[in-house]
Amino acid sequence: MALVEVIDPNDPGKPNRPQTYQESNRDIIRVLLKPSSMYIAALLLTIAMMGYGGWCWYQQIVWGMGVAGITHPTMWGVYIVTFVFWIGIGHAGTLISAILFLVRSRWRTGVYRASEAMTVFAVMTALLFPVLHLGRCWQAYWFFPYPNQRELWMNFKSPLMWDVFAISTYFTVSSVFFFVGLIPDIAIFRDHSRGLVKQIYGLLSLGWRGTHRQWHAYMAAYGFFAAFAAPLVLSVHSVVSWDFAMAPTAGWHSTIFPPYFVAGAIYSGCAMVISLLMPMSYLFNWHKYVNTWHYENLAKMCLLTSGILTYAYGMEYFVSWYSQNPYEQTIFVWRATLSADYGWAFYLMVFCNCIAPLAWYSKRMRTNPWSLYIIAALVNVGMWMERFNIVVSSLAHNFDPATWWQYVPTWIEVGILVGSAGWFMFWFLLFCKTFPAVAITEIKEMVTPPVKGRLEA
Amino acid sequence: MDAPAIRIKAVYAHLDCLLTGIERLKKAGYSGFTVQAPLPRHEIEEIMYEGQPSHVRWWTLTGAITGLATGLLLTALTHATWPMINPGGKPVVAIVPFTVIMFECTILFGALATFAGMMFHAGLPTYWFDRALRDPRMTDASFGITFLRALPKDKDRITDLLRQSGASEVTTGDDTVYEVPNDG
Numbered sequence: 179m180a181l182v183e184v185i186d187p188n189d190p191g192k193p194n195r196p197q198t199y200q201e202s203n204r205d206i207i208r209v210l211l212k213p214s215s216m217y218i219a220a221l222l223l224t225i226a227m228m229g230y231g232g233w234c235w236y237q238q239i240v241w242g243m244g245v246a247g248i249t250h251p252t253m254w255g256v257y258i259v260t261f262v263f264w265i266g267i268g269h270a271g272t273l274i275s276a277i278l279f280l281v282r283s284r285w286r287t288g289v290y291r292a293s294e295a296m297t298v299f300a301v302m303t304a305l306l307f308p309v310l311h312l313g314r315c316w317q318a319y320w321f322f323p324y325p326n327q328r329e330l331w332m333n334f335k336s337p338l339m340w341d342v343f344a345i346s347t348y349f350t351v352s353s354v355f356f357f358v359g360l361i362p363d364i365a366i367f368r369d370h371s372r373g374l375v376k377q378i379y380g381l382l383s384l385g386w387r388g389t390h391r392q393w394h395a396y397m398a399a400y401g402f403f404a405a406f407a408a409p410l411v412l413s414v415h416s417v418v419s420w421d422f423a424m425a426p427t428a429g430w431h432s433t434i435f436p437p438y439f440v441a442g443a444i445y446s447g448c449a450m451v452i453s454l455l456m457p458m459s460y461l462f463n464w465h466k467y468v469n470t471w472h473y474e475n476l477a478k479m480c481l482l483t484s485g486i487l488t489y490a491y492g493m494e495y496f497v498s499w500y501s502q503n504p505y506e507q508t509i510f511v512w513r514a515t516l517s518a519d520y521g522w523a524f525y526l527m528v529f530c531n532c533i534a535p536l537a538w539y540s541k542r543m544r545t546n547p548w549s550l551y552i553i554a555a556l557v558n559v560g561m562w563m564e565r566f567n568i569v570v571s572s573l574a575h576n577f578d579p580a581t582w583w584q585y586v587p588t589w590i591e592v593g594i595l596v597g598s599a600g601w602f603m604f605w606f607l608l609f610c611k612t613f614p615a616v617a618i619t620e621i622k623e624m625v626t627p628p629v630k631g632r633l634e635a
Numbered sequence: 636m637d638a639p640a641i642r643i644k645a646v647y648a649h650l651d652c653l654l655t656g657i658e659r660l661k662k663a664g665y666s667g668f669t670v671q672a673p674l675p676r677h678e679i680e681e682i683m684y685e686g687q688p689s690h691v692r693w694w695t696l697t698g699a700i701t702g703l704a705t706g707l708l709l710t711a712l713t714h715a716t717w718p719m720i721n722p723g724g725k726p727v728v729a730i731v732p733f734t735v736i737m738f739e740c741t742i743l744f745g746a747l748a749t750f751a752g753m754m755f756h757a758g759l760p761t762y763w764f765d766r767a768l769r770d771p772r773m774t775d776a777s778f779g780i781t782f783l784r785a786l787p788k789d790k791d792r793i794t795d796l797l798r799q800s801g802a803s804e805v806t807t808g809d810d811t812v813y814e815v816p817n818d819g
Contacts, residue, residue, distance in 0.1 A: 334710040334714065340739075347739040368774075370771070380762070384759040386759065390680070394757075398689030403749060619675070627676070
């Protein structure tokens with residue numbers, strides 16, 4: 179058998195590629211060493227943020243929803259804005275792990291595991307908000323269909339019910355996909371650890387030993403997961419957008435919402451991957467595996483989706499003008515009036531989402547760490563502002579002028595927003611320290627396999 | 636009475652040697668051995684399964700069809716039982732709005748069935764693998780071929796084939812168990 183023909187030589191063009199399987203194992207396993215003081219400080223900061231958010235939630239439970247700024251007509255405020263924001267953040271992970279897997283994109287290897295973790299933790303964070311928004315959080319189980327004696331069944335024609343199904347499916351499928359990818363890598367951690375830690379990793383690796391039977395089933399299942407996750411990632415934010423677009427509210431009732439929301443979600447998610455991986459790469463010394471090549475590709479993804487988003491913003495204005503619908507025209511003119519209640523939010527959104535990323539058309543800016551970090555942070559701010567702009571302005575300036583109202587978030591809502599960021603970062607930091615946040619097995623696939631030479635069978 | 640079956644294990648540092656070893660074993664008519672690798676290699680899959688796809692796909696298909704049916708039945712029967720929930724004058728059983736639920740259930744059930752199928756066909760979870768297969772080198776950088784129950788009369792022939800194919804280590808019996816130094 180001519181083995182030269184069956185062994186695919188890997189792309190030699192990328193810098194600092196590991197040379198051996200052992201090298202990639204050792205590099206990633208290093209995260210299990212004693213944590214640095216910077217890591218501990220970051221973890222404590224996230225715990226403090228979570229504590230503050232938890233205290234604010236406690237205040238809301240004790241005193242009722244009155245402590246939040248939401249009131250008629252703006253019954254959706256920071257909680258729903260932040261819910262949509264975190265769901266959007268989750269999209270890049272599945273896009274990178276599933277869609278880029280199906281199209282065999284090579285640059286995903288270094289970043290996909292951390293992006294998948296980001297997806298799972300972002301959806302975990304988002305799932306807090308419907309419960310927070312509910313007020314009586316102990317009745318959250320009412321969201322789900324179950325037989326009961328009150329004859330309270332779900333309205334499956336409501337986009338809110340679609341959302342429950344879309345997001346719970348997304349969370350479940352993303353978590354399973356994430357866990358399946360982790361199994362062989364946890365087995366590596368198991369075989370490089372001792373004592374109780376070894377037993378815990380042994381339990382989590384499900385007894386993985388890398389037999390041909392295991393790899394055969396694993397690779398088939400992985401492909402199917404990717405094939406399921408790819409349409410799912412596109413559907414979830416489409417369904418989220420229908421929470422708005424199905425309502426006959428001016429500024430919401432638009433067929434452009436699904437692609438517009440999906441592009442925005444991928445945009446914010448890719449920017450968040452840059453924001454998270456740059457400090458993590460520094461903290462855990464992953465430069466060999468996550469470097470400028472990956473950041474530049476993520477920046478290119480952001481540029482594409484930023485262009486789609488800018489087009490969607492423009493198209494909203496064109497359609498409101500072309501429709502000759504006075505309510506649509508009024509809301510869009512009002513949103514863009516600088517002196518109006520939320521004019522600042524609109525212009526901040528346009529600057530962060532449409533103008534700031536234009537700098538990335540220059541390769542020098544795309545490969546400069548400061549430019550990458552600052553613009554990615556601006557995109558995250560801009561994407562939160564976009565959701566604020568959509569959710570709040572349309573409700574605050576509805577059909578009946580007698581009900582117009584300027585919604586201002588209270589410190590309780592801001593505290594919960596800060597707490598949610600702490601909750602998200604806490605899980606992410608913990609994951610990066612205890613699990614392989616860079617996919618060791620896939621990194622090994624990039625290493626030229628060890629061969630002795632051509633042998634005849 | 637027949638002599639008890641014995642274990643034979645070969646450890647390879649090179650992929651091409653492993654593939655040669657598998658091919659020579661198959662040509663000699665041996666089967667029932669386990670190949671271990673630290674990463675998925677399509678060359679191993681091709682030799683071991685000769686292009687036969689995994690049965691996991693049937694689990695996926697069954698799960699997806701079950702999900703689609705569940706989504707349809709859940710929505711249609713709910714609204715048929717409580718027809719008062721009828722916003723916007725839509726038909727009681729309105730397929731278009733139910734499509735979203737049906738789609739999500741298809742994906743959910745399909746993915747969960749795929750996971751169950753993977754676990755079943757990969758033999759997971761298992762914590763009772765033979766000790767010869769619990770070799771940490773196989774998740775690090777080495778490849779392996781292990782016979783858990785080789786006939787004693789085949790021992791010499793198999794070990795010769797494995798050695799000649801370029802195995803860096805061939806062991807039999809209790810020697811196949813890798814001793815982890817200072818393991819807690």
